[in-house]
Amino acid sequence: MTLDSKTPSGPMSEKWARHKFNLKLVNPANRRKYNVIVVGTGLAGASASAALGELGYNVKTFCIQDSPRRAHSVSAQGGINAAKNYQNDGDSVYRLFYDTVKGGDYRSREANVYRLAEVSNAIIDHCVAQGVPFAREYGGLLDNRSFGGAQVSRTFYARGQTGQQLLLGAYSAMMKEVNRGQVTLCPRHEMLDVVVVGGKARGIVTRNLITGDIEGHAADAVLLCTGGYSNVFYLSTNAKACNVTATWRAYKRGAYFANPCYTQIHPTCIPVHGDYQSKLTLMSESLRNDGRIWVPKKAGDKRPANDIPEDERDYYLERRYPSFGNLVPRDVASRNAKYVCDEGRGVGPTGQAVYLDFRDAIGRLGKDAIAARYGNLFHMYEKITDVDPYKEPMLIYPALHFTMGGTWVDYNLMSTVPGLFVLGEANFSDHGANRLGASALMQGLADGYFVVPYTVPDYLASNALDPVTPDHEAFKASVKESRDQTSKLLSIKGKRSVDSLHRELGLLLWDKCGMSRTKEGLEEALNKIPEIREEFWKNVNIQGYSDELNQSLERAGRVADYMEFAELMVLDALHREESCGGHFREEHQTEDGEALRDDENFAYVAAWQDKGPGEAPELHKEPLTFEEAKPAQRSYA
Amino acid sequence: MSRSLRAFLQSSIFKKQIAAVTGIILVLFIIGHLAGNLLIFAGPQALNEYAEKVLELGPFLWSFRIGLLAAFVLHVYFTIRVTQENRAATAGRYAVTNPKGDWPFSRRTMVYTGLLVFFFLFLHLFDFTFADHHGEGSVVMTGDGAMNLGLFGLVWNSFLNPLRSLVYILAVCAVGLHLSHGVQSLFQSLGVTHEHYTPLVQKGSIALGLVVAVGFSLIPIYVFIRHYTIGVGV
Amino acid sequence: MGKTINLTLRVWRQKNAQDKGRFEEYDAKDIDTEMSFLEMLDVVNERLEGEGKEPIAFDHDCREGICGQCGAVINGQAHGPDGGTTLCQLHMRRFRDGQTLIIEPWRARAFPIIRDLVVDRTAFDRVTTAGGYITVRVGQAPDANAFLIPKPNAETSFEAAACIGCGACVAACPNASAMLFVGAKVNQFAQLPQGAPERERRAVSMVRQMDEEGFGNCSNHYLCEAACPAEVSVENIAKLNREYLRAAVFSRST
Numbered sequence A: 001m002t003l004d005s006k007t008p009s010g011p012m013s014e015k016w017a018r019h020k021f022n023l024k025l026v027n028p029a030n031r032r033k034y035n036v037i038v039v040g041t042g043l044a045g046a047s048a049s050a051a052l053g054e055l056g057y058n059v060k061t062f063c064i065q066d067s068p069r070r071a072h073s074v075s076a077q078g079g080i081n082a083a084k085n086y087q088n089d090g091d092s093v094y095r096l097f098y099d100t101v102k103g104g105d106y107r108s109r110e111a112n113v114y115r116l117a118e119v120s121n122a123i124i125d126h127c128v129a130q131g132v133p134f135a136r137e138y139g140g141l142l143d144n145r146s147f148g149g150a151q152v153s154r155t156f157y158a159r160g161q162t163g164q165q166l167l168l169g170a171y172s173a174m175m176k177e178v179n180r181g182q183v184t185l186c187p188r189h190e191m192l193d194v195v196v197v198g199g200k201a202r203g204i205v206t207r208n209l210i211t212g213d214i215e216g217h218a219a220d221a222v223l224l225c226t227g228g229y230s231n232v233f234y235l236s237t238n239a240k241a242c243n244v245t246a247t248w249r250a251y252k253r254g255a256y257f258a259n260p261c262y263t264q265i266h267p268t269c270i271p272v273h274g275d276y277q278s279k280l281t282l283m284s285e286s287l288r289n290d291g292r293i294w295v296p297k298k299a300g301d302k303r304p305a306n307d308i309p310e311d312e313r314d315y316y317l318e319r320r321y322p323s324f325g326n327l328v329p330r331d332v333a334s335r336n337a338k339y340v341c342d343e344g345r346g347v348g349p350t351g352q353a354v355y356l357d358f359r360d361a362i363g364r365l366g367k368d369a370i371a372a373r374y375g376n377l378f379h380m381y382e383k384i385t386d387v388d389p390y391k392e393p394m395l396i397y398p399a400l401h402f403t404m405g406g407t408w409v410d411y412n413l414m415s416t417v418p419g420l421f422v423l424g425e426a427n428f429s430d431h432g433a434n435r436l437g438a439s440a441l442m443q444g445l446a447d448g449y450f451v452v453p454y455t456v457p458d459y460l461a462s463n464a465l466d467p468v469t470p471d472h473e474a475f476k477a478s479v480k481e482s483r484d485q486t487s488k489l490l491s492i493k494g495k496r497s498v499d500s501l502h503r504e505l506g507l508l509l510w511d512k513c514g515m516s517r518t519k520e521g522l523e524e525a526l527n528k529i530p531e532i533r534e535e536f537w538k539n540v541n542i543q544g545y546s547d548e549l550n551q552s553l554e555r556a557g558r559v560a561d562y563m564e565f566a567e568l569m570v571l572d573a574l575h576r577e578e579s580c581g582g583h584f585r586e587e588h589q590t591e592d593g594e595a596l597r598d599d600e601n602f603a604y605v606a607a608w609q610d611k612g613p614g615e616a617p618e619l620h621k622e623p624l625t626f627e628e629a630k631p632a633q634r635s636y637a
Numbered sequence B: 001m002s003r004s005l006r007a008f009l010q011s012s013i014f015k016k017q018i019a020a021v022t023g024i025i026l027v028l029f030i031i032g033h034l035a036g037n038l039l040i041f042a043g044p045q046a047l048n049e050y051a052e053k054v055l056e057l058g059p060f061l062w063s064f065r066i067g068l069l070a071a072f073v074l075h076v077y078f079t080i081r082v083t084q085e086n087r088a089a090t091a092g093r094y095a096v097t098n099p100k101g102d103w104p105f106s107r108r109t110m111v112y113t114g115l116l117v118f119f120f121l122f123l124h125l126f127d128f129t130f131a132d133h134h135g136e137g138s139v140v141m142t143g144d145g146a147m148n149l150g151l152f153g154l155v156w157n158s159f160l161n162p163l164r165s166l167v168y169i170l171a172v173c174a175v176g177l178h179l180s181h182g183v184q185s186l187f188q189s190l191g192v193t194h195e196h197y198t199p200l201v202q203k204g205s206i207a208l209g210l211v212v213a214v215g216f217s218l219i220p221i222y223v224f225i226r227h228y229t230i231g232v233g234v
Numbered sequence C: 001m002g003k004t005i006n007l008t009l010r011v012w013r014q015k016n017a018q019d020k021g022r023f024e025e026y027d028a029k030d031i032d033t034e035m036s037f038l039e040m041l042d043v044v045n046e047r048l049e050g051e052g053k054e055p056i057a058f059d060h061d062c063r064e065g066i067c068g069q070c071g072a073v074i075n076g077q078a079h080g081p082d083g084g085t086t087l088c089q090l091h092m093r094r095f096r097d098g099q100t101l102i103i104e105p106w107r108a109r110a111f112p113i114i115r116d117l118v119v120d121r122t123a124f125d126r127v128t129t130a131g132g133y134i135t136v137r138v139g140q141a142p143d144a145n146a147f148l149i150p151k152p153n154a155e156t157s158f159e160a161a162a163c164i165g166c167g168a169c170v171a172a173c174p175n176a177s178a179m180l181f182v183g184a185k186v187n188q189f190a191q192l193p194q195g196a197p198e199r200e201r202r203a204v205s206m207v208r209q210m211d212e213e214g215f216g217n218c219s220n221h222y223l224c225e226a227a228c229p230a231e232v233s234v235e236n237i238a239k240l241n242r243e244y245l246r247a248a249v250f251s252r253s254t
């Protein structure tokens, strides 16, 4: 099977408009005859459910949490981009498009990115109309800020809770459709499988997390909006329930998985403080605007930060990147923190941290000015660490944050399984090898509100879909497989907790497939992952039963999938013999240590196809061409 | 009746707002009643004249009494119903009660102070309203011998019984407590709040509670002290 | 690493909604004071599982105080002793060595217990379904700057919208009332011109659903505000009372 991205022809700025015209429509009277399943209620899933419900389709929406309003999107802090140019500072759809392609290190599909930039303005309009309380100026107009080093102020925000406010907007839009009877909600349901009938996605299998019932749900199209897989690393800034299960099971049913090695690491997180640590907390990137990052010059210097004199401090980012200093992009800042810690110059109890120091900024601007800018972040930091960042520098360290890889989708957001659409962070589509700050929220809502309401009907209208019910053989087989896996997990009763095995896998990946990667390291990981996986299946200890709320069992199912997925991720990292965006191969760097892309050999999307148990996955390449944004080398020196 | 009005009448908020509106009536009565009663300090004539003037209102007095009774009945009915509903809603509570934040005694005990007032009122009405204002109970020993001092005498004699005085003092303290939360609470219940004025209302509510408790308490105390010192005099 | 402390936990264990439930006691030894409360429970659970016992079920997801999924009553205090803090953001340095912690689920008739500390808060979703939104379909919105919203209104609206839907207000309220949650949502939209057309309808239908779910009445105890991790003010309850009265008196049929 060749990968057909279905990218429309014609000039970039007209592609989407033309494509929309060519997409087939479903007569309003016929829409209620179609059932659509949406898995996930983050920005992507909630917005898609709302939009399809509004059009008149029967939507059934699933999520793991007890309420759809708690999906992981809720924790995004910084903001959402749009090309409104309200600040008159030279922004435009074209500039947002261009910045996103460049930011993605020329590994994304141009046409998708252009469409994203094009619909960005409508997202803001819609959210404001829904009552999302974005920050405003005294005149009553919307305020913007510059984010993630962008040259224009195009980021809309609601204090440090933009994700929450946008999600509540999308959630309320969906609840409006629940009230109209268009959307049926199934919270505390975890999807375990995609059911394919006659080559088309016709439903899913879920486990009711309260009763343990495993059952099939049939539909005419299935939308996966299940978020990213950062938690394969165990420690990440993602919510605990984030998983790869949905997209991994889809992969096993024939949906290619694209670029799994593209992961994004965020440089300013609160560092790990003990083995029991369950997750990492992000501190907003904006702190780097005023904080200075440093470590002691001497390795093993254990003095308290304030006792280390100025000339024994190494402001390594300012030293290496004089023009960008502390504001270098996320991947550069992260990698450099790793290097200094690897040299033994890391600080804090574990030696896996660097200082983010506000002393000079407080001296220059006064404590009040700093408090006005970062008060809530300082407060949060103090709450977690019990250290007052006005007096002592913060400790920060990079952490896994976002995954650019995901299910391969075409321009219509449909995977290689017809009828299976994938939206939001779960797909690979718009961010290439690296995502710009404040663009993930934009993508989730673009996909849900403005793309699938056109492309899903086109699929429904162009395919003759026979009625299918959960009594169909394919459903029964899949339900049985899921039940068998559950019983198997419960029967092992070994010695190790699910978390300890997950932690072991995560540490290995963080070491070998994290901020920087080498051929040897990746090969080593490829050898070790099967060992950990085997240990998992032999020695995992899960108490309780399958027909009740059993949180260890839930976690075990997710970890089982991570154990398989990790291998594909490492394989992808190994095969990509270049550095780009979040994927940094030490063998491929410029003289001053920057990522060195190989556009000649690797300007493609790597889409992996499952070949069944025991077989190596097959690599398919979707070549990337750049008509508008011509590839150039990044340089921050 | 519009649907929204009907829904309103069946809602939790309606019950609460009835308690608040009837509360206003009751509070106004209490303030007036306290002011009237303080005439005791001005001597028998002042109080008795005031009481007679009130009686002369005739039909007005009766409509006022009916209104007051209605407010009272509604207030008690709805607050008790609300309390029952709340008990049902809590589904058994925690092993320890130790909430965060202020939970002053007055707020915690609304239903108890309310019930105290309820029982007190029976006593009180039998003491004064339904008693013969010019009968034996009104005869007071003065320097000039026994004199029928009317309503004043009735009150005077009642408070010569320390037990009754104590009951009254406890009861009016209960009223004071009830109002110190009740008044600010009714503003909140009716949604009459404002960032500038609400703090004042809260202070005023506590002040009013104090004034009511102290003001009414002064009466039995005054009678007691005066009786054992200079006597009633006239 | 911080120092370590030993604690005794008395935890509510209840197998399912039908089970009667009871307290069980566990030793939590060598608890690092840098741990969060949920990490402490993780550690206790790993030990329980090691002993072949079923772990304590508790809800959580983001572990950074925003999703609203976590929550339990610790020694009578919803989300534990700190103000403006969710359970996941509570840290063990807050407790003394040798202390006994009584850990209970939210208790309210409208929040039936599912298991141990896990309760069913779908009542909140149903209340939202009844009207916690502005009816606007995708594609209908005018330009975002077509609405002029004074900064104070935007701020008030935001402060109300900050509710994370955790249910601590209900858990802490002596009447198990949901007025803070509902008031916050109604007031968020009442502050905005976009919310005006459905103002009355929203207040009436959300309150109706709230009552149907079996939440208690608000009698102004203000303990909800003290327990609210998002520091939603009881001013929102006053506004709801006002909105509701206004809707009843002035609205035309809805």
Ligand SMILES: Cc1cc2nc3c(=O)[nH]c(=O)nc-3n(C[C@H](O)[C@H](O)[C@H](O)COP(=O)(O)OP(=O)(O)OC[C@H]3O[C@@H](n4cnc5c(N)ncnc54)[C@H](O)[C@@H]3O)c2cc1C
Residues within 6 Å of the ligand: A039, A040, A041, A042, A043, A044, A045, A062, A063, A064, A065, A068, A070, A071, A072, A073, A074, A075, A076, A077, A078, A079, A080, A162, A163, A189, A190, A191, A192, A225, A226, A227, A228, A237, A238, A239, A242, A243, A245, A246, A282, A401, A402, A423, A424, A425, A426, A437, A438, A439, A440, A441, A442, A444
């Ligand atoms: C701390 C943090 C801060 C961030 N800040 C920003 C920011 O400022 N700006 C920005 O643009 N981006 C930000 N991001 C990234 C952004 O938040 C996410 O990429 C985005 O929210 C993902 O949305 P989504 O709808 O794709 O998925 P999610 O919000 O992750 O939703 C996934 C949904 O799928 C459900 N689900 C998952 N698996 C299953 C299953 N097996 N069965 C059933 N349901 C399932 C879940 O229950 C959930 O409802 C941030 C991310 C983090 C971690």
Ligand code: HEM
Residues within 6 Å of the ligand: B016, B017, B019, B020, B021, B023, B024, B026, B027, B030, B075, B076, B079, B080, B082, B083, B110, B111, B113, B114, B115, B117, B118, B119, B178, B179, B181, B182, B183, B184, B185, B186, B187, B189, B190, C217, C218, C219, C220
């Ligand atoms: C006779 C028996 C009484 C009982 C049982 C009673 C009970 C109560 C209760 C339980 C409340 C709290 C209701 C709630 O907030 O849900 C309340 C409120 C109140 N009561 Fe009473 N009460 C009584 C008498 C009085 C009297 C005599 C007055 C006035 C003098 C009064 C004034 C108020 C006021 C102002 C409120 C506040 C209403 C509000 O917050 O909206 N009550 N009462």
Ligand code: HEM
Residues within 6 Å of the ligand: B030, B033, B037, B051, B054, B065, B117, B124, B128, B129, B151, B155, B168, B171, B172, B175, B216, B217, B219, B220
């Ligand atoms: C020391 C305290 C009090 C004194 C001395 C006092 C005195 C009196 C007197 C003398 C009367 C009879 C008036 C008349 O019939 O003309 C009366 C009536 C009444 N009092 Fe009091 N009172 C006191 C406290 C209270 C309190 C605390 C309440 C309410 C909570 C109250 C409620 C009433 C009512 C309802 C009546 C009947 C009014 C009527 O007939 O219309 N009193 N009181």
Ligand code: SF4
Residues within 6 Å of the ligand: C162, C163, C164, C165, C166, C167, C168, C169, C170, C180, C181, C184, C224, C227, C228, C229, C230, C231, C232
């Ligand atoms: S109002 Fe506060 S306590 Fe109540 S649900 Fe919202 S955030 Fe939780």
Ligand code: F3S
Residues within 6 Å of the ligand: C172, C173, C174, C175, C176, C177, C178, C179, C180, C217, C218, C219, C220, C221, C222, C223, C224, C225, C234, C237
């Ligand atoms: S504690 Fe309860 S009584 Fe009202 S003010 Fe809060 S809901």
Ligand code: FES
Residues within 6 Å of the ligand: C059, C060, C061, C062, C063, C064, C065, C066, C067, C068, C069, C070, C071, C086, C087, C088, C089
């Ligand atoms: S786990 Fe999300 S708020 Fe506590």
